[in-house]
Amino acid sequence: MNDTPAERLTVGLAQIAPVWLDRARTLDKVVAWIERAAQAGCGFVAFGEALAPGYPFWIEHTDGARFESSLQKEIHAHYLDQAVHVEAGHLDPVCAAAARGGIAVMLGIIERPADRGGHSVYCSRVHIGADGKIASIHRKLMPTYEERLSWAPGDGHGLQVHRVGPFTLGGLNCFENWMPLARAALYAQGEDLHVALWPGNLRNTEGTTRFLAREGRSYVLAVSGLMRRQDVPAGSPACAMLASCPDMLADGGSCITGPDGNWLVEPVTGREELLVATLDHREVRRERQNFDQAGHYARPDVTRLVVHRQRQSIASFLDQPMP
Template sequence: MTTHRVAVIQASSVPSDSAATVDKLIRLATDARGQGAELAVFPEAFLGGYPKGADFHIALGARPPESREEFRRYYENAIAVPGPETERIGAAAADLKLFIVVGVIERAGGTLYCTVLFFGPDGSLLGKHRKLMPTAAERYLWGQGDGSTLPVFDTPVGKLGAVICWENYMPMLRMAMYGKGIEIYCAPTADDRPTWLPSMQHIALEGRCFVLSSCQVLRGSEFPKEFRNEISTDPDAQLMRGGSCIIDPLGKVLAGPVFDEEAVLVATIDLADIPRGRFDFDVAGHYARPDIFKLTVNETPLRPIVTVREE
């Protein structure tokens, strides 16, 4: 069977409460499954939160006590992978017989990472992708991933992978994913600007793949109270307005974009559209010029501490 139902979930995190956000994830995943979805994609930093507008009181060369206290609270709301939250999501995926792709803030040692987790319909945690390059002020909070977490999973709904937010503007990263044969290109994001939709259409056309992009909607009333917000303190302010969408391999919009409200967007996709699209353009195949251009991808885990023991 080449046709499948897929969903993108546009919703906000529960402020500063990862356990309650997992409850919300399960409710929304159940809604998507009830509409026939076999795969549900959640936004960037859905667990752990994307507190848009928080500045953590940081200036160049200055980190006051308020900075450290706000980071401590953000750190405590992040999740371990694996951990209690991933166990609950895995159990829900198994109950629903659903692939789940979700953005989280991952706590590893003393560092936070913006990460995407992949769960299979058997409940297994298939793997993860850590964001390679946090953008602008995100670098205050998140470490950089390395090339060891660039997975593409061969699943019944297609070859599944994820690229997070402005990683989608990294041409070499996109090319690496195309080279892995990605077919279901998940793009969890916090970018709600009008320019995002044409970027997703470009990627769908470039990779001749389905693009599933999910963004939060976040109002001032849903912003964590422990952080200062430099955008607005109005509880009715729209801090993130969504724009989630599903795009086919020739750039046609199958669902969305939706703005200013939570939504579960579902579309039927046909994997046979991928070879149809690659008939005249396969960016990592017959349309490549390896005699001129060549990409080297380092997928070695880069560890800062390597212990060597002589016997």
């Protein structure tokens, strides 16, 4: 067989804590870890779900479902202010770092998009190519449980895959990785390197990552963030959560499995770390010999999936020039 560098890709998982609810400082930290990954020889680096400016941990600890709560309104207003507005250029430093390092990046953000009015936020996964250009933004299809008190449901526009080295790479946010049809939408496009973004916690990654690899016969990168009591910034309206939150809200759990479902990097918890591994595409081809869910083991004459990838909007404007 051909044993050349073209068959391999070195990847990094940046398991870090955000500078919670501070977009600019968190993105500065992301840039630093992109540079670190590039120096380690990575061609791709991934960050956890909702990293910039952070996951809404306060909801669980501040009576987040209380209607017309002045506290919830205050925190939400601050969250909107610190969310990522792509159209305003907030990701430009991240894109520039990707281009400088020649490294592709997948980053979890809280997006405040102009195309939905600019006052709701979405849990989005951004793919930035090694050329520094944003290739796709996927908005989480369905926020999970209490997340629905903060995030709006997304759409299928970002259910896209991208070529990175010898691999076809896709990714999903958190519980989306448990949605079989969302996974199937990526499989159908030839995905063989899957990124599962999580806000953190071993309980989310330890059981699912190996299964996802075995089902997809793909490499799976589970990348998580960290969040500790000490990361709650003094003076933030979210400090109200300190009365009941534990010392560790998200303990990481980032890990990497091969397409046979075996660990390449076992879950790492409790600390910031760059996890690095070199993946060999030949292993994907070996595992697809007896099972290929979008190819020889599929029955499209019996079951098929329809995926709507239009970006959702509440209005279509049909402008005509004045006579």
